[in-house]
Amino acid sequence: MFKLLSQLTSGQQGMVSKIIGSGVIQRRLLDMGITPGTVIRIEKFAPLGDPMEVKAKGFNLSLRKNEAKNIEIEMA
C-alpha cells in the first residue's frame, strides 16, 4: 500500500518508494538522505501539529507536512 509521508501518524514506518517532483525541496530531501529504498519512521509531531520529526538512516530529521507530501511511502 502506498501513502504520502504527510499522511502517516506517529510510530508508523515505511520505505521511501519515490520522491515526487523536482525542485529545491526534493533536492534537499535527497541531500539529507531521503532516497528511494530508505526506511522512514515517524517519531512525533511538534506541539502545534507541524513540523514532524522522522528517523531515517540512523538520524532524526524534521520537515513540514507540505514538504513531506513529496515523499511516497510503501507501507509494510
Next chain:
Amino acid sequence: MELMSKEREYKSLHIALAGNPNSGKTTIFNNLTGSRQHVGNYSGVTVEKKEGYCKFQQYELLLVDLPGTYSLTTYSPEEVVARNFIVQEQPDVVVNVVDASNLERNLYLAVQLLELERPFMLALNMIDVAESRQLIIHDEILSEQLAVPVARTIGSHNEGTDSLLVAIVKAAYQKRAVPFAIDYGPDIEADIQQLANRLAAVPQPLQYPLRWLAMKLLENDQDIIDRVRGVAGGSEIVQYSITLREKLQNKLGEDPEMALAGLRYKFVGALYRQAVEGRPDHELTISDKIDKVLTNRVLGIPIFLGLMWMVFTLVFTVGKYPQDWLAQAIKVAGQLVGQQLPAGDLKSLVVDGIFGGVGSVVSFLPLILFLFFAISLLEDTGYMARAAFVMDRIMRQVGLHGKSFIPLLLGFGCGVPAIMGTRTLENPRDRLVTILVSPLMSCSARLPIYSVLIGAFFSSDIAGNVLFSLYLLGVILAIIMARVFRSVLFRGATEPFIMELPPYHWPTLNSVVIHMWERSYLYLKKAGTIILAVAILMWFLTNFPSAVPYSRDYDAVINQAEVEFTQQVEEDINQPLAIAAIDDNAALKATIDKLLAVNEQFKQATADLEDDDPELAALSEKKAKTVQALHAENAASFAMAAYYVELQADLDDVKADVAKAKAAEKINQSYAGTIGKFLAPLGRPLGFDWKMNVALIAGFSAKEVVVGTLGTIYSVGEVGAKTVPLQMALAADPAFNPLIAYTFMVFCLVYSPCLAALATIKRETNSWKWAFFAAAYTTGLAWIMAFIVYQGGLLLGIGV
C-alpha cells in the same frame, strides 16, 4: 653531519576541512588550531570564513574550516563557497570530517568532494557515539574503496588528533593513479564523455575537473552553466548539454539531476553496507528520550519559553551589572583624561564626544558576551534545532522561520545582540527578513523615553496599558512587515524547513569560549569605529556653533549674584562678628565646613533616588539628626554658619540655572537645532516642533540620547533617574499634549535603529545597502504611523 640551524624550515600545507553540519568539524578545527584562528567573510557573501594554523613535525598547516554542508549544489551560498574554495584555492588536502554514527548520509558529501579531484582523506569523528550504538566500521574497506587515508577521532575529547595529522600529511603526498569516479551507467557516462571532450577543446581552461563540469551541466547546475557560458564556445556546449539532458530525461524517465543523485546514493549505500556492521535501528537513543520531554506536545512550548526567559534574564538582567560597571569605568576614565586637558572644545570633544560615544558601545560588550555564551550553549548542545522545531508553525504564519524566534525575542532587550543572533538562520532570505524586522521589537533603550512621556502625560492607572500598546504595536508592525518583505522583496522559492535534529551532546567549554570571543571582538572592532565617528558628529552638531549670542548677558547675571552674595556676607556676617573674612573666625569656618560636608554627602547619596523612595525619607531624617547634633555642638557659631551655607546655596542655584539656560540656548542655536527647525515642516503634520525634531535626530546615534537631549533642551540639566523635573517641564510645554506625546512615542518605537544596530546590520549583511534600507524604511514607516496616529487622534478629538 648535520649543521645545527637555528630555524627549522617549515613546509606549508594548505588544508580544507569539509563536512556535514553537526559532524564535529569545527571542534576538530579548534583542536588543531586552538586560539590561532581568525574569522572573516568570503567576499560578496555573508558566509563566514574561518582560518587558522598549526605546526606539525616540519609542516605548517594552514587550515580553512569550510561551512558545513550536506551536499555541493547551488542551492545555498555555503555550498557554493565550499566547492569554489576547493576548486579555486586548490588546497593540498580536503579533510572530510564525518559523523561516524551517521556514516551513510555523511558519505554522500564525501563522494561529491572526491569528484572535485583534490587529494582527500576521511576523518571518522564521534567514534564513541558510533561504538555506543554498536556500529562496527571497517576503516580498511573505506580506505580501499575510496583510495584515501582514513583516521579515527573523537573531537570532543581531543582524541586521535595526532593520527589525524599523520593521515593529513600522508594524503597530501599521495598520488592517485586514477581520479575517483562513480559509474553512472552507460547512458549517463556516454553523455559525460561527450561533454567532457567538448569542454577539453575550449581555449580558456576552466579550473574545474572536466568530468565534474560535464556532470554539473547534466545536473542543470546554474553556477556552472553561467561559468561555461562565460568562455569562448561555452554557449554552444551549454546548448548541447540541454539537448543531452532532454534525451536523458526521456530515456531514464526522471530528471537527470535526481538520477545522478540517486546513483550517488546507491554507490554510497553499497559502500556503507560493505564497510559497516550493525544497522542503526529505530530504537530510542538518549537524545530521543530527552526529546520526549523537550519537544513534548504539552511541555514543549512551556519549556522553550522557560529557557528563553533564562537566556533573556542572563543577557539583560545579569548583563546589566557589568554593563553599568563598564559604562561607569569609561565615564571615570573620561573624566580623568579630561582633567589633563584645558577647558574648552577639545576637552568637551574628548570627554563628551569620544568617551561618551565609546562608552555606549563598549558597555554593550558584556551583553554580547553573555548572549553568545547562551547561543553557543544552545547550539552546541543541539537544543537550537528543537527550538526552531517547536516554534516553526507560529513563525511561518507570520512569514518568518522557526529559528527567527530567538533573535526577535532578544530584540526586546537590544537590537545589537538580536541582529547578531540571526546567524543561526542558514537561509539568507529568512535571515534578512528577520534582521529587517527586529528593530520593531521595542528595545530597552526606548524604555526611558516611554517612561518619561507616559509619566508626564498619562495618569498612572492607564500607564501600563499605554506602554503595552506600544510594545504590541511593534509586534504587529513586525508581523505585517515580515509578510510584506517576504512577498514583495524576497519572493521566490520557498525555503525548505528540512532540518536535522542532531543528537544532544555536552558542549565543550573550549568551543563555546572561542565562539563567544570571536563574535565579541569583531563587534567591538566594527561597530566601535562607526559609532565613534557618528558620536563625534552628533557632539559637533549639538555643540556648535559654540560662540552663541545669548538672549541675556548671563555672565552679568552671575557677576551680579556674586556681588550680592559678597555684600550680604559682609553685612550680615563679617561686620557683626568684626572679622574681615570667614576664614578669620576658626570656629565659624569649621562649622560651615561641617555643614557643607553633610549637605554634599546627602546630595551624593540621594542623587539617583526617586522622590517616593523610602530610602530618601530615611536619609533625609538622618541628615536632619546630624544637623541637629551639629547645632548642639556648635551653638555659638551655628546660626551664622547655617545662614552662610544658605547664601552659598542660593548663589550656587543661580549659577546652575544660568548654566542650564545657556545650554538650552546653545542647543537651540546649534547646528542640530537649526536642522530641527529646518525639519519643522516635516514634523508639523505629526504635531512635532523643533525641540522634538532635535531629540529625534540625536536619537539616531542611540535611543538613550533622546531623553538626555530633551533634558538639555528643556534646561533641566542632567537627567538621571529623577526624571520628574523633565516630566514637569514637558507637561508645562504648550507644544506638548497627550496625543503628541503618544505620537512621539510611536515615532520613537518605529524609527531608525540606533547606530550600533545599523553598524551591526552592515556587518551581518556585509553591505551598506541593507543598513541604509533598514534606517530608511523604519523612519518612513515611523512617519506614516505617527501621521496616522496624530491626524487620527485630531479627527477623533482624543488626547488634545
